[in-house]
Amino acid sequence: MPISRRTFMASTTALAATPLIGSTPLLAKAPLVGVQAPGVYRYKVGEFEITALNDGFFNRPAEGFVKNADAAAVNAELANAFMATGAVKIPFTVLAVNTGSKLVLLDTGTGGLGAPTAGLFAANLKAAGINPDDVDTIIISHFHPDHISGIRPKEGLPTFKNAEVMVPTPEWAFWMDDAKMAAAPEAAQGAFKNVRRVFGPMAKDVKQYKWGDELVTGITAIAAPGHTPGHTAFAVASGKETLLVLSDTTNHPALFATHPDWMAIFDMDGETAKQTRYKLLDMAAADKMQVAAYHAPFPATGNIVKKGTGYEFVPAKWTSF
Protein backbone atom coordinates (compact mmCIF):
# COMPACT_ATOMS: atom_id res chain seq x y z
CA MET A 1 0.00 0.00 0.00
CA PRO A 2 1.37 3.42 -0.84
CA ILE A 3 2.23 5.17 2.36
CA SER A 4 0.91 8.69 2.63
CA ARG A 5 0.45 11.07 5.49
CA ARG A 6 -3.25 10.37 5.11
CA THR A 7 -3.02 6.59 5.19
CA PHE A 8 -0.42 6.87 7.93
CA MET A 9 -2.79 8.83 10.17
CA ALA A 10 -5.90 7.02 9.01
CA SER A 11 -4.47 3.63 9.83
CA THR A 12 -3.45 4.89 13.24
CA THR A 13 -6.94 6.15 13.93
CA ALA A 14 -8.71 3.13 12.50
CA LEU A 15 -6.62 0.68 14.44
CA ALA A 16 -6.91 2.70 17.61
CA ALA A 17 -10.68 2.44 17.32
CA THR A 18 -10.57 -1.33 17.04
CA PRO A 19 -11.65 -2.81 20.36
CA LEU A 20 -9.04 -5.04 21.92
CA ILE A 21 -10.04 -8.69 21.97
CA GLY A 22 -11.54 -9.17 25.40
CA SER A 23 -9.53 -6.81 27.52
CA THR A 24 -6.46 -8.91 27.90
CA PRO A 25 -3.63 -7.04 29.58
CA LEU A 26 -1.26 -8.67 27.08
CA LEU A 27 -2.08 -6.07 24.43
CA ALA A 28 -0.66 -2.56 24.45
CA LYS A 29 -3.31 0.16 24.34
CA ALA A 30 -1.66 1.48 21.20
CA PRO A 31 -1.64 -0.85 18.20
CA LEU A 32 1.30 -1.30 15.85
CA VAL A 33 1.03 1.22 13.03
CA GLY A 34 2.87 -0.67 10.31
CA VAL A 35 3.47 2.22 7.92
CA GLN A 36 6.34 4.62 7.58
CA ALA A 37 6.17 8.33 8.37
CA PRO A 38 6.19 10.63 5.33
CA GLY A 39 9.41 10.71 3.32
CA VAL A 40 9.83 14.47 3.33
CA TYR A 41 13.02 16.35 4.26
CA ARG A 42 13.90 20.01 3.82
CA TYR A 43 17.33 21.56 3.49
CA LYS A 44 18.79 24.83 2.32
CA VAL A 45 21.29 25.55 -0.42
CA GLY A 46 22.08 29.23 0.03
CA GLU A 47 18.68 30.94 -0.17
CA PHE A 48 17.09 28.04 -2.03
CA GLU A 49 14.87 25.62 -0.17
CA ILE A 50 15.12 21.99 -1.25
CA THR A 51 12.46 19.46 -0.37
CA ALA A 52 13.48 15.83 -0.82
CA LEU A 53 10.43 13.69 -1.59
CA ASN A 54 10.66 9.93 -1.44
CA ASP A 55 8.92 7.86 -4.12
CA GLY A 56 9.44 4.48 -2.48
CA PHE A 57 11.76 1.85 -3.89
CA PHE A 58 12.00 -1.23 -5.99
CA ASN A 59 13.90 -4.46 -5.46
CA ARG A 60 16.18 -5.60 -8.24
CA PRO A 61 17.70 -9.08 -7.98
CA ALA A 62 21.46 -8.93 -7.33
CA GLU A 63 21.92 -11.57 -10.03
CA GLY A 64 22.46 -9.80 -13.35
CA PHE A 65 22.29 -6.29 -11.88
CA VAL A 66 25.93 -5.38 -12.49
CA LYS A 67 27.29 -6.13 -15.96
CA ASN A 68 30.85 -6.67 -14.77
CA ALA A 69 30.39 -8.09 -11.25
CA ASP A 70 28.69 -11.31 -10.23
CA ALA A 71 25.92 -11.69 -7.67
CA ALA A 72 28.36 -12.88 -5.01
CA ALA A 73 30.38 -9.67 -5.27
CA VAL A 74 27.22 -7.55 -5.24
CA ASN A 75 25.84 -9.40 -2.23
CA ALA A 76 29.14 -9.00 -0.39
CA GLU A 77 29.00 -5.25 -0.90
CA LEU A 78 25.35 -5.09 0.20
CA ALA A 79 26.30 -6.95 3.38
CA ASN A 80 29.17 -4.51 3.96
CA ALA A 81 26.63 -1.71 3.80
CA PHE A 82 24.29 -3.53 6.24
CA MET A 83 21.72 -3.95 3.48
CA ALA A 84 19.64 -7.04 2.77
CA THR A 85 21.27 -9.35 0.24
CA GLY A 86 19.77 -11.18 -2.73
CA ALA A 87 18.18 -8.06 -4.16
CA VAL A 88 19.21 -4.43 -4.27
CA LYS A 89 16.66 -2.15 -2.63
CA ILE A 90 16.81 0.88 -4.91
CA PRO A 91 15.05 3.98 -3.56
CA PHE A 92 13.83 6.98 -5.55
CA THR A 93 13.98 10.56 -4.31
CA VAL A 94 12.65 13.52 -6.29
CA LEU A 95 13.75 17.06 -5.40
CA ALA A 96 11.56 20.13 -5.28
CA VAL A 97 13.72 23.25 -5.45
CA ASN A 98 12.13 26.53 -4.47
CA THR A 99 14.47 29.24 -5.71
CA GLY A 100 12.16 31.97 -4.45
CA SER A 101 11.30 32.84 -8.03
CA LYS A 102 10.48 29.34 -9.30
CA LEU A 103 9.28 26.12 -7.75
CA VAL A 104 11.13 23.46 -9.73
CA LEU A 105 10.86 19.68 -9.72
CA LEU A 106 13.99 17.77 -10.66
CA ASP A 107 12.47 14.59 -12.14
CA THR A 108 9.05 13.29 -11.16
CA GLY A 109 9.22 9.68 -9.96
CA THR A 110 7.38 6.61 -11.13
CA GLY A 111 3.91 8.16 -11.27
CA GLY A 112 2.46 5.13 -9.54
CA LEU A 113 3.24 3.04 -12.62
CA GLY A 114 6.31 1.26 -11.28
CA ALA A 115 6.79 -1.36 -8.60
CA PRO A 116 4.06 -1.69 -5.94
CA THR A 117 6.66 -0.53 -3.39
CA ALA A 118 7.05 2.75 -5.31
CA GLY A 119 4.65 5.55 -6.22
CA LEU A 120 4.76 7.47 -2.94
CA PHE A 121 5.85 10.76 -4.51
CA ALA A 122 2.38 12.28 -4.84
CA ALA A 123 1.49 11.48 -1.23
CA ASN A 124 4.78 12.84 0.02
CA LEU A 125 4.32 15.99 -2.08
CA LYS A 126 0.99 16.44 -0.32
CA ALA A 127 2.52 15.74 3.10
CA ALA A 128 5.10 18.43 2.29
CA GLY A 129 2.30 20.93 1.71
CA ILE A 130 3.24 21.45 -1.94
CA ASN A 131 0.36 22.15 -4.31
CA PRO A 132 1.08 20.53 -7.71
CA ASP A 133 -0.46 23.58 -9.40
CA ASP A 134 2.31 25.73 -7.88
CA VAL A 135 5.08 23.86 -9.68
CA ASP A 136 6.53 26.28 -12.25
CA THR A 137 9.10 24.08 -13.94
CA ILE A 138 9.85 20.37 -14.30
CA ILE A 139 13.45 19.63 -15.26
CA ILE A 140 14.11 16.08 -16.42
CA SER A 141 17.53 14.41 -16.09
CA HIS A 142 16.84 11.54 -18.49
CA PHE A 143 13.99 9.50 -19.90
CA HIS A 144 13.97 6.31 -17.82
CA PRO A 145 10.45 5.68 -16.52
CA ASP A 146 11.24 6.23 -12.82
CA HIS A 147 12.17 9.83 -13.72
CA ILE A 148 9.52 10.87 -16.24
CA SER A 149 6.39 8.84 -15.50
CA GLY A 150 5.26 11.31 -12.84
CA ILE A 151 4.69 13.90 -15.58
CA ARG A 152 1.75 11.79 -16.72
CA PRO A 153 1.03 9.55 -13.75
CA LYS A 154 -1.48 6.86 -13.05
CA GLU A 155 -5.10 8.03 -13.12
CA GLY A 156 -6.01 9.89 -9.94
CA LEU A 157 -2.53 11.14 -9.09
CA PRO A 158 -1.83 14.85 -9.48
CA THR A 159 -0.42 16.39 -12.63
CA PHE A 160 1.47 19.67 -12.90
CA LYS A 161 -0.72 21.69 -15.19
CA ASN A 162 1.13 24.99 -14.81
CA ALA A 163 4.63 23.59 -15.20
CA GLU A 164 6.96 24.08 -18.13
CA VAL A 165 8.72 20.80 -18.90
CA MET A 166 12.43 20.95 -19.82
CA VAL A 167 14.36 17.98 -21.21
CA PRO A 168 17.92 17.37 -22.46
CA THR A 169 18.21 17.79 -26.23
CA PRO A 170 20.30 14.62 -26.78
CA GLU A 171 17.83 12.63 -24.67
CA TRP A 172 14.91 13.81 -26.78
CA ALA A 173 16.81 13.11 -29.98
CA PHE A 174 17.59 9.54 -28.93
CA TRP A 175 14.32 8.35 -27.44
CA MET A 176 11.99 10.07 -29.92
CA ASP A 177 13.86 8.54 -32.88
CA ASP A 178 11.71 5.72 -34.26
CA ALA A 179 14.75 4.15 -35.92
CA LYS A 180 16.48 3.94 -32.52
CA MET A 181 13.36 2.36 -31.07
CA ALA A 182 13.18 -0.19 -33.89
CA ALA A 183 16.86 -1.04 -33.39
CA ALA A 184 16.62 -1.32 -29.59
CA PRO A 185 16.43 -4.69 -27.83
CA GLU A 186 13.12 -6.05 -26.63
CA ALA A 187 13.97 -5.13 -23.00
CA ALA A 188 14.18 -1.44 -23.95
CA GLN A 189 10.88 -1.27 -25.84
CA GLY A 190 8.90 -0.45 -22.70
CA ALA A 191 11.05 2.59 -21.99
CA PHE A 192 10.64 3.85 -25.58
CA LYS A 193 6.88 3.34 -25.38
CA ASN A 194 6.71 5.14 -22.05
CA VAL A 195 8.59 8.13 -23.49
CA ARG A 196 5.94 8.33 -26.21
CA ARG A 197 3.13 7.88 -23.68
CA VAL A 198 4.46 10.72 -21.52
CA PHE A 199 5.61 13.21 -24.13
CA GLY A 200 3.40 12.33 -27.10
CA PRO A 201 0.41 14.46 -26.02
CA MET A 202 2.60 17.45 -25.07
CA ALA A 203 5.52 17.16 -27.50
CA LYS A 204 5.14 20.66 -28.98
CA ASP A 205 5.24 22.27 -25.52
CA VAL A 206 8.36 20.52 -24.24
CA LYS A 207 11.39 22.78 -24.05
CA GLN A 208 14.70 21.15 -24.94
CA TYR A 209 17.85 22.32 -23.17
CA LYS A 210 21.56 21.92 -23.83
CA TRP A 211 24.35 20.94 -21.40
CA GLY A 212 25.82 24.11 -19.94
CA ASP A 213 22.50 26.00 -20.10
CA GLU A 214 21.23 27.75 -16.98
CA LEU A 215 17.69 26.37 -17.01
CA VAL A 216 16.22 28.63 -14.35
CA THR A 217 18.22 31.08 -12.28
CA GLY A 218 20.69 29.01 -10.27
CA ILE A 219 20.13 25.62 -11.92
CA THR A 220 22.62 24.64 -14.61
CA ALA A 221 22.67 21.46 -16.72
CA ILE A 222 25.86 19.39 -16.56
CA ALA A 223 26.79 16.77 -19.15
CA ALA A 224 26.67 13.30 -17.56
CA PRO A 225 26.22 10.90 -20.50
CA GLY A 226 26.51 7.14 -20.46
CA HIS A 227 23.68 6.04 -18.21
CA THR A 228 21.57 7.27 -21.15
CA PRO A 229 22.73 9.27 -24.17
CA GLY A 230 21.43 12.56 -22.75
CA HIS A 231 21.71 11.84 -19.02
CA THR A 232 22.20 15.13 -17.18
CA ALA A 233 23.42 16.21 -13.75
CA PHE A 234 22.71 19.67 -12.31
CA ALA A 235 24.45 22.34 -10.31
CA VAL A 236 21.96 24.05 -7.99
CA ALA A 237 23.68 27.21 -6.79
CA SER A 238 22.62 30.02 -4.48
CA GLY A 239 24.93 32.44 -2.72
CA LYS A 240 28.14 30.64 -1.90
CA GLU A 241 26.58 27.17 -1.85
CA THR A 242 26.23 24.61 -4.61
CA LEU A 243 24.42 21.29 -4.58
CA LEU A 244 25.61 18.83 -7.22
CA VAL A 245 22.59 16.81 -8.28
CA LEU A 246 24.09 13.58 -9.59
CA SER A 247 20.83 12.16 -10.97
CA ASP A 248 21.72 8.55 -11.97
CA THR A 249 25.49 9.05 -12.18
CA THR A 250 25.46 6.26 -9.63
CA ASN A 251 22.69 3.80 -9.00
CA HIS A 252 22.76 2.89 -5.27
CA PRO A 253 25.94 4.54 -3.96
CA ALA A 254 26.67 1.62 -1.61
CA LEU A 255 27.50 -0.27 -4.81
CA PHE A 256 28.54 2.29 -7.41
CA ALA A 257 30.31 4.96 -5.35
CA THR A 258 32.24 2.13 -3.70
CA HIS A 259 32.90 0.54 -7.12
CA PRO A 260 32.76 3.31 -9.73
CA ASP A 261 34.01 0.80 -12.30
CA TRP A 262 30.91 -1.35 -11.86
CA MET A 263 28.35 -0.89 -14.61
CA ALA A 264 24.69 -1.28 -13.73
CA ILE A 265 22.47 -3.07 -16.18
CA PHE A 266 20.67 0.28 -16.62
CA ASP A 267 23.84 2.04 -17.86
CA MET A 268 23.18 2.04 -21.60
CA ASP A 269 26.80 2.89 -22.52
CA GLY A 270 28.72 1.37 -19.64
CA GLU A 271 32.16 2.77 -20.51
CA THR A 272 30.91 6.33 -20.94
CA ALA A 273 28.82 6.06 -17.77
CA LYS A 274 31.92 4.91 -15.90
CA GLN A 275 33.97 7.87 -17.15
CA THR A 276 31.18 10.25 -16.13
CA ARG A 277 30.95 8.58 -12.72
CA TYR A 278 34.67 8.95 -12.00
CA LYS A 279 34.65 12.54 -13.22
CA LEU A 280 31.69 13.75 -11.17
CA LEU A 281 32.51 11.78 -8.01
CA ASP A 282 36.07 13.03 -8.17
CA MET A 283 34.88 16.62 -8.55
CA ALA A 284 32.44 16.24 -5.65
CA ALA A 285 35.14 14.77 -3.41
CA ALA A 286 37.83 17.28 -4.37
CA ASP A 287 35.55 20.29 -3.94
CA LYS A 288 33.69 18.86 -0.91
CA MET A 289 30.41 19.61 -2.68
CA GLN A 290 27.13 18.57 -1.17
CA VAL A 291 25.51 16.12 -3.55
CA ALA A 292 22.06 14.69 -4.13
CA ALA A 293 21.74 11.26 -5.72
CA TYR A 294 18.41 9.96 -6.98
CA HIS A 295 19.03 6.37 -5.87
CA ALA A 296 20.73 7.10 -2.54
CA PRO A 297 18.79 6.29 0.64
CA PHE A 298 16.33 9.05 1.53
CA PRO A 299 16.86 11.97 2.03
CA ALA A 300 19.41 11.19 -0.68
CA THR A 301 21.86 14.00 0.06
CA GLY A 302 25.34 13.99 1.50
CA ASN A 303 28.98 14.22 0.50
CA ILE A 304 31.46 12.13 -1.44
CA VAL A 305 34.84 11.12 -0.05
CA LYS A 306 37.58 9.06 -1.64
CA LYS A 307 37.85 5.63 -0.03
CA GLY A 308 40.11 2.80 -1.11
CA THR A 309 39.93 2.44 -4.88
CA GLY A 310 36.58 4.19 -5.05
CA TYR A 311 34.42 6.64 -3.17
CA GLU A 312 32.01 6.66 -0.28
CA PHE A 313 28.68 8.46 -0.03
CA VAL A 314 28.48 10.08 3.43
CA PRO A 315 24.82 10.84 4.23
CA ALA A 316 24.05 14.36 5.40
CA LYS A 317 23.17 14.67 9.08
CA TRP A 318 19.42 15.12 9.47
CA THR A 319 18.52 18.30 11.26
CA SER A 320 15.35 19.90 12.60
CA PHE A 321 16.94 23.22 11.28
Added chain:
Amino acid sequence: MPISRRTFMASTTALAATPLIGSTPLLAKAPLVGVQAPGVYRYKVGEFEITALNDGFFNRPAEGFVKNADAAAVNAELANAFMATGAVKIPFTVLAVNTGSKLVLLDTGTGGLGAPTAGLFAANLKAAGINPDDVDTIIISHFHPDHISGIRPKEGLPTFKNAEVMVPTPEWAFWMDDAKMAAAPEAAQGAFKNVRRVFGPMAKDVKQYKWGDELVTGITAIAAPGHTPGHTAFAVASGKETLLVLSDTTNHPALFATHPDWMAIFDMDGETAKQTRYKLLDMAAADKMQVAAYHAPFPATGNIVKKGTGYEFVPAKWTSF
Protein backbone atom coordinates in the same frame (compact mmCIF):
# COMPACT_ATOMS: atom_id res chain seq x y z
CA MET B 1 10.04 27.97 16.94
CA PRO B 2 9.40 24.32 17.72
CA ILE B 3 8.68 22.50 14.54
CA SER B 4 5.65 20.31 14.64
CA ARG B 5 3.49 18.76 12.03
CA ARG B 6 0.91 21.34 12.98
CA THR B 7 3.14 24.38 12.70
CA PHE B 8 4.69 22.82 9.61
CA MET B 9 1.34 22.60 7.85
CA ALA B 10 -0.05 25.79 9.37
CA SER B 11 2.88 27.84 8.19
CA THR B 12 2.54 26.39 4.73
CA THR B 13 -1.11 27.30 4.61
CA ALA B 14 -0.71 30.70 6.20
CA LEU B 15 2.09 31.69 3.88
CA ALA B 16 0.29 30.34 0.87
CA ALA B 17 -2.62 32.61 1.72
CA THR B 18 -0.40 35.69 1.90
CA PRO B 19 -0.91 37.70 -1.30
CA LEU B 20 2.27 38.16 -3.29
CA ILE B 21 3.50 41.73 -3.31
CA GLY B 22 2.01 43.17 -6.47
CA SER B 23 2.04 40.24 -8.81
CA THR B 24 5.65 40.28 -9.78
CA PRO B 25 6.58 37.24 -11.84
CA LEU B 26 9.83 37.05 -9.86
CA LEU B 27 8.14 35.22 -7.02
CA ALA B 28 7.34 31.53 -7.14
CA LYS B 29 3.67 30.76 -6.53
CA ALA B 30 4.75 28.58 -3.61
CA PRO B 31 6.51 30.37 -0.73
CA LEU B 32 9.48 28.99 1.10
CA VAL B 33 8.26 26.91 4.04
CA GLY B 34 11.22 27.32 6.38
CA VAL B 35 10.44 24.49 8.76
CA GLN B 36 11.46 20.87 8.78
CA ALA B 37 9.13 17.93 8.18
CA PRO B 38 8.29 15.88 11.28
CA GLY B 39 11.16 13.93 12.81
CA VAL B 40 9.41 10.58 12.90
CA TYR B 41 10.79 7.29 11.60
CA ARG B 42 9.53 3.75 12.07
CA TYR B 43 11.48 0.52 11.97
CA LYS B 44 11.02 -3.05 13.07
CA VAL B 45 13.05 -5.18 15.45
CA GLY B 46 11.56 -8.63 15.07
CA GLU B 47 7.87 -8.16 15.85
CA PHE B 48 8.47 -4.94 17.78
CA GLU B 49 7.75 -1.60 16.16
CA ILE B 50 10.16 1.19 17.02
CA THR B 51 9.29 4.82 16.41
CA ALA B 52 12.22 7.22 16.53
CA LEU B 53 11.04 10.67 17.65
CA ASN B 54 13.33 13.66 17.30
CA ASP B 55 13.46 16.23 20.09
CA GLY B 56 15.57 18.81 18.22
CA PHE B 57 19.13 19.61 19.18
CA PHE B 58 21.38 21.93 21.07
CA ASN B 59 24.66 23.53 20.10
CA ARG B 60 27.55 23.06 22.45
CA PRO B 61 30.74 25.09 21.80
CA ALA B 62 33.61 22.89 20.61
CA GLU B 63 35.86 24.67 23.07
CA GLY B 64 35.80 22.77 26.36
CA PHE B 65 33.49 20.05 25.11
CA VAL B 66 36.01 17.20 25.21
CA LYS B 67 38.05 16.90 28.40
CA ASN B 68 41.07 15.39 26.69
CA ALA B 69 40.98 16.99 23.21
CA ASP B 70 41.24 20.65 22.28
CA ALA B 71 38.84 22.63 20.15
CA ALA B 72 41.10 22.35 17.10
CA ALA B 73 40.97 18.55 17.22
CA VAL B 74 37.21 18.58 17.76
CA ASN B 75 36.67 21.02 14.90
CA ALA B 76 38.85 18.93 12.61
CA GLU B 77 36.71 15.88 13.33
CA LEU B 78 33.50 17.85 12.80
CA ALA B 79 34.84 19.00 9.42
CA ASN B 80 35.73 15.39 8.54
CA ALA B 81 32.10 14.52 9.20
CA PHE B 82 30.86 17.44 7.05
CA MET B 83 29.41 19.11 10.14
CA ALA B 84 29.56 22.80 10.99
CA THR B 85 32.56 23.66 13.15
CA GLY B 86 32.82 25.89 16.22
CA ALA B 87 29.98 24.15 18.01
CA VAL B 88 28.77 20.57 18.13
CA LYS B 89 25.19 20.19 16.99
CA ILE B 90 23.93 17.52 19.38
CA PRO B 91 20.57 16.00 18.44
CA PHE B 92 18.18 14.14 20.74
CA THR B 93 16.11 11.14 19.66
CA VAL B 94 13.65 9.36 21.94
CA LEU B 95 12.42 5.86 21.08
CA ALA B 96 8.90 4.56 21.42
CA VAL B 97 8.93 0.77 21.42
CA ASN B 98 5.64 -1.01 20.86
CA THR B 99 6.20 -4.62 21.86
CA GLY B 100 2.60 -5.53 21.11
CA SER B 101 1.93 -5.91 24.81
CA LYS B 102 3.45 -2.62 26.01
CA LEU B 103 4.03 0.79 24.50
CA VAL B 104 7.33 1.86 26.05
CA LEU B 105 9.25 5.13 25.89
CA LEU B 106 13.01 4.90 26.26
CA ASP B 107 13.76 8.32 27.79
CA THR B 108 11.55 11.36 27.28
CA GLY B 109 13.55 14.30 25.89
CA THR B 110 13.94 17.83 27.17
CA GLY B 111 10.28 18.49 27.90
CA GLY B 112 10.54 21.90 26.26
CA LEU B 113 12.81 23.04 29.09
CA GLY B 114 16.12 22.85 27.24
CA ALA B 115 17.58 24.86 24.37
CA PRO B 116 15.16 26.78 22.14
CA THR B 117 16.24 24.46 19.29
CA ALA B 118 15.00 21.45 21.30
CA GLY B 119 11.60 20.45 22.66
CA LEU B 120 10.13 18.93 19.51
CA PHE B 121 9.40 15.53 21.05
CA ALA B 122 5.78 16.20 21.97
CA ALA B 123 4.97 17.54 18.50
CA ASN B 124 6.69 14.61 16.84
CA LEU B 125 4.86 12.18 19.13
CA LYS B 126 1.62 13.75 17.91
CA ALA B 127 2.79 13.63 14.28
CA ALA B 128 3.49 9.93 14.82
CA GLY B 129 -0.11 9.41 15.92
CA ILE B 130 0.90 8.30 19.41
CA ASN B 131 -1.49 9.23 22.22
CA PRO B 132 0.51 10.00 25.39
CA ASP B 133 -2.22 8.27 27.43
CA ASP B 134 -1.39 5.02 25.64
CA VAL B 135 2.17 4.93 26.92
CA ASP B 136 2.37 2.01 29.36
CA THR B 137 5.96 2.30 30.55
CA ILE B 138 8.70 4.91 30.60
CA ILE B 139 12.19 3.47 30.98
CA ILE B 140 14.89 5.98 31.87
CA SER B 141 18.56 5.45 30.96
CA HIS B 142 19.97 8.11 33.30
CA PHE B 143 19.00 11.34 35.01
CA HIS B 144 20.48 14.07 32.78
CA PRO B 145 17.77 16.63 32.00
CA ASP B 146 17.57 15.90 28.26
CA HIS B 147 16.44 12.37 29.18
CA ILE B 148 14.06 12.88 32.11
CA SER B 149 12.54 16.34 31.76
CA GLY B 150 9.84 15.07 29.40
CA ILE B 151 8.33 13.11 32.32
CA ARG B 152 7.28 16.45 33.79
CA PRO B 153 7.53 18.84 30.85
CA LYS B 154 6.88 22.50 30.38
CA GLU B 155 3.28 23.54 31.04
CA GLY B 156 1.02 22.67 28.14
CA LEU B 157 3.03 19.74 26.84
CA PRO B 158 1.59 16.26 27.29
CA THR B 159 2.34 14.05 30.27
CA PHE B 160 2.07 10.28 30.42
CA LYS B 161 -0.51 9.74 33.09
CA ASN B 162 -0.91 6.00 32.60
CA ALA B 163 2.78 5.17 32.42
CA GLU B 164 4.83 3.33 34.99
CA VAL B 165 8.23 5.00 35.33
CA MET B 166 11.29 2.76 35.70
CA VAL B 167 14.74 4.06 36.63
CA PRO B 168 18.16 2.51 37.32
CA THR B 169 18.71 1.83 41.03
CA PRO B 170 22.27 3.24 41.12
CA GLU B 171 21.10 6.37 39.31
CA TRP B 172 18.35 6.94 41.86
CA ALA B 173 20.77 6.33 44.74
CA PHE B 174 23.25 8.87 43.41
CA TRP B 175 21.04 11.77 42.36
CA MET B 176 18.55 11.56 45.23
CA ASP B 177 21.36 11.62 47.80
CA ASP B 178 21.41 15.11 49.35
CA ALA B 179 25.01 14.62 50.46
CA LYS B 180 26.05 13.95 46.84
CA MET B 181 24.19 17.08 45.78
CA ALA B 182 25.90 19.16 48.45
CA ALA B 183 29.30 17.83 47.40
CA ALA B 184 28.69 18.37 43.67
CA PRO B 185 30.16 21.32 41.77
CA GLU B 186 28.04 24.36 40.98
CA ALA B 187 27.70 23.28 37.33
CA ALA B 188 25.94 20.08 38.44
CA GLN B 189 23.43 21.71 40.79
CA GLY B 190 20.88 22.31 38.03
CA ALA B 191 20.82 18.61 37.16
CA PHE B 192 20.29 17.64 40.83
CA LYS B 193 17.48 20.19 41.16
CA ASN B 194 15.85 18.93 37.98
CA VAL B 195 15.91 15.36 39.29
CA ARG B 196 14.02 16.58 42.38
CA ARG B 197 11.61 18.63 40.25
CA VAL B 198 10.81 15.63 38.06
CA PHE B 199 10.73 12.81 40.61
CA GLY B 200 9.85 14.63 43.82
CA PRO B 201 6.07 14.60 43.30
CA MET B 202 6.02 10.94 42.19
CA ALA B 203 8.93 9.43 44.13
CA LYS B 204 6.87 6.71 45.80
CA ASP B 205 5.54 5.47 42.44
CA VAL B 206 8.88 5.23 40.66
CA LYS B 207 10.04 1.66 40.13
CA GLN B 208 13.76 1.09 40.43
CA TYR B 209 15.42 -1.56 38.27
CA LYS B 210 18.76 -3.34 38.34
CA TRP B 211 21.21 -4.02 35.50
CA GLY B 212 20.41 -7.39 33.99
CA ASP B 213 16.69 -7.08 34.73
CA GLU B 214 14.20 -7.69 31.93
CA LEU B 215 12.10 -4.55 32.41
CA VAL B 216 9.25 -5.47 30.13
CA THR B 217 9.19 -8.53 27.89
CA GLY B 218 12.06 -8.12 25.43
CA ILE B 219 13.76 -5.08 26.99
CA THR B 220 16.75 -5.79 29.22
CA ALA B 221 18.88 -3.28 31.17
CA ILE B 222 22.62 -3.36 30.43
CA ALA B 223 25.24 -1.84 32.72
CA ALA B 224 26.85 1.16 31.01
CA PRO B 225 28.26 3.26 33.86
CA GLY B 226 30.60 6.21 33.61
CA HIS B 227 28.59 8.79 31.74
CA THR B 228 26.63 8.87 35.01
CA PRO B 229 26.87 6.39 37.91
CA GLY B 230 23.76 4.50 36.86
CA HIS B 231 23.86 5.08 33.11
CA THR B 232 22.12 2.18 31.37
CA ALA B 233 21.99 0.75 27.86
CA PHE B 234 19.27 -1.63 26.70
CA ALA B 235 18.87 -4.74 24.61
CA VAL B 236 15.56 -4.65 22.76
CA ALA B 237 15.00 -8.17 21.48
CA SER B 238 12.22 -9.78 19.49
CA GLY B 239 12.46 -13.01 17.53
CA LYS B 240 15.97 -13.29 16.13
CA GLU B 241 16.65 -9.54 16.15
CA THR B 242 18.22 -7.36 18.82
CA LEU B 243 18.60 -3.60 18.91
CA LEU B 244 21.34 -2.36 21.21
CA VAL B 245 20.18 0.97 22.62
CA LEU B 246 23.42 2.73 23.52
CA SER B 247 21.75 5.68 25.29
CA ASP B 248 24.66 8.12 25.95
CA THR B 249 27.47 5.58 25.67
CA THR B 250 28.65 8.01 23.01
CA ASN B 251 27.69 11.61 22.69
CA HIS B 252 27.71 12.50 18.94
CA PRO B 253 29.17 9.39 17.27
CA ALA B 254 31.06 11.50 14.70
CA LEU B 255 33.28 12.46 17.65
CA PHE B 256 33.06 9.63 20.17
CA ALA B 257 32.70 6.53 18.00
CA THR B 258 35.61 7.84 15.95
CA HIS B 259 37.54 8.63 19.16
CA PRO B 260 36.26 6.30 21.89
CA ASP B 261 39.07 7.56 24.13
CA TRP B 262 37.67 11.10 24.04
CA MET B 263 35.75 12.05 27.18
CA ALA B 264 32.86 14.46 26.81
CA ILE B 265 32.43 17.08 29.49
CA PHE B 266 29.16 15.33 30.35
CA ASP B 267 30.92 12.04 31.16
CA MET B 268 30.96 12.24 34.97
CA ASP B 269 33.53 9.47 35.38
CA GLY B 270 35.55 9.76 32.18
CA GLU B 271 37.67 6.64 32.59
CA THR B 272 34.71 4.39 33.39
CA ALA B 273 32.70 5.93 30.55
CA LYS B 274 35.58 5.22 28.18
CA GLN B 275 35.77 1.56 29.25
CA THR B 276 32.01 1.21 28.78
CA ARG B 277 32.26 2.84 25.36
CA TYR B 278 34.96 0.48 24.11
CA LYS B 279 33.12 -2.52 25.51
CA LEU B 280 29.73 -1.75 23.97
CA LEU B 281 31.04 -0.46 20.64
CA ASP B 282 33.24 -3.50 20.33
CA MET B 283 30.34 -5.82 21.05
CA ALA B 284 28.12 -3.99 18.53
CA ALA B 285 30.82 -4.19 15.85
CA ALA B 286 31.74 -7.83 16.51
CA ASP B 287 28.13 -9.00 16.57
CA LYS B 288 26.97 -6.65 13.76
CA MET B 289 24.16 -5.51 16.04
CA GLN B 290 21.84 -2.73 15.00
CA VAL B 291 22.24 0.12 17.47
CA ALA B 292 20.32 3.20 18.49
CA ALA B 293 22.23 6.15 19.93
CA TYR B 294 20.43 9.03 21.62
CA HIS B 295 22.78 11.70 20.25
CA ALA B 296 23.28 10.29 16.75
CA PRO B 297 21.69 12.18 13.87
CA PHE B 298 18.00 11.31 13.48
CA PRO B 299 16.72 8.65 13.06
CA ALA B 300 19.63 7.73 15.29
CA THR B 301 19.93 4.09 14.33
CA GLY B 302 22.56 2.18 12.39
CA ASN B 303 25.54 -0.10 12.85
CA ILE B 304 29.01 0.14 14.30
CA VAL B 305 32.12 -0.86 12.38
CA LYS B 306 35.75 -0.77 13.45
CA LYS B 307 37.66 1.99 11.67
CA GLY B 308 41.25 3.00 12.28
CA THR B 309 41.86 3.23 16.00
CA GLY B 310 38.18 3.66 16.75
CA TYR B 311 34.76 2.93 15.33
CA GLU B 312 32.35 4.38 12.83
CA PHE B 313 28.61 4.79 13.16
CA VAL B 314 27.03 3.73 9.85
CA PRO B 315 23.52 5.20 9.64
CA ALA B 316 20.73 2.79 8.74
CA LYS B 317 19.32 3.19 5.26
CA TRP B 318 15.93 4.93 5.47
CA THR B 319 13.15 2.91 3.96
CA SER B 320 9.49 3.42 3.18
CA PHE B 321 9.13 -0.26 4.38
